Amino acid sequence: MSNTTLSEKTVVTRKPHDCWGCGESFPPGSKLRYIFSIWQDEPCSIYYCDLCDHLTDIDDCDEGYFEGDLAWTFAEYFGFDSVEEMRSAFDSGRRFECP
Ligand SMILES: [Zn+2]
Numbered sequence: 001m002s003n004t005t006l007s008e009k010t011v012v013t014r015k016p017h018d019c020w021g022c023g024e025s026f027p028p029g030s031k032l033r034y035i036f037s038i039w040q041d042e043p044c045s046i047y048y049c050d051l052c053d054h055l056t057d058i059d060d061c062d063e064g065y066f067e068g069d070l071a072w073t074f075a076e077y078f079g080f081d082s083v084e085e086m087r088s089a090f091d092s093g094r095r096f097e098c099p
Contacts, residue, residue, distance in 0.1 A: 005037040013047070021052025022083050023068030051083075051090045058098050 011034045018025050019032065026032060026049060033048040048056060055074050065073060071083040078096055080086040090096075 003037055003039050005035060007034075007036045009034055017047045019049040019052055020046040020067055020070070021048050021055060021065075022071030022087075024049065024071075024083075051087050054090065054095065058096055 011032060013026065013028055013030050013032055016025055016027050017030070017032060026047075031050070033050075033053040034045065035048065036043070036045045038044065052071055055070055071086065074096065075081075075083045075086045078086060080089070
């Protein structure tokens with residue numbers, strides 16, 4: 001298993017995209033983190049919303065996540081009942097840290 005990140009940048013989307021971390025769908029014109037990588041010899045491009053981008057920054061556990069699972073894993077971990085609850089805390093300025 002190998003994963004090589006070739007490019008990573010923040011983009012304003014021209015098409016709707018699902019965030020890989022939370023599975024939520026974001027309309028054109030959203031600001032998303034775009035990551036292009038080679039995953040097991042296949043080119044792979046994924047998008048992260050602000051929240052999930054933040055979550056991947058603090059994720060030093062380096063566990064594998066399935067698509068849409070990242071935000072849920074952290075929501076549970078930080079004691080939120082839903083990803084939406086965590087997102088509104090994040091939107092009002094709360095930042096999360098792994099202990
Ligand atoms: Zn997300």
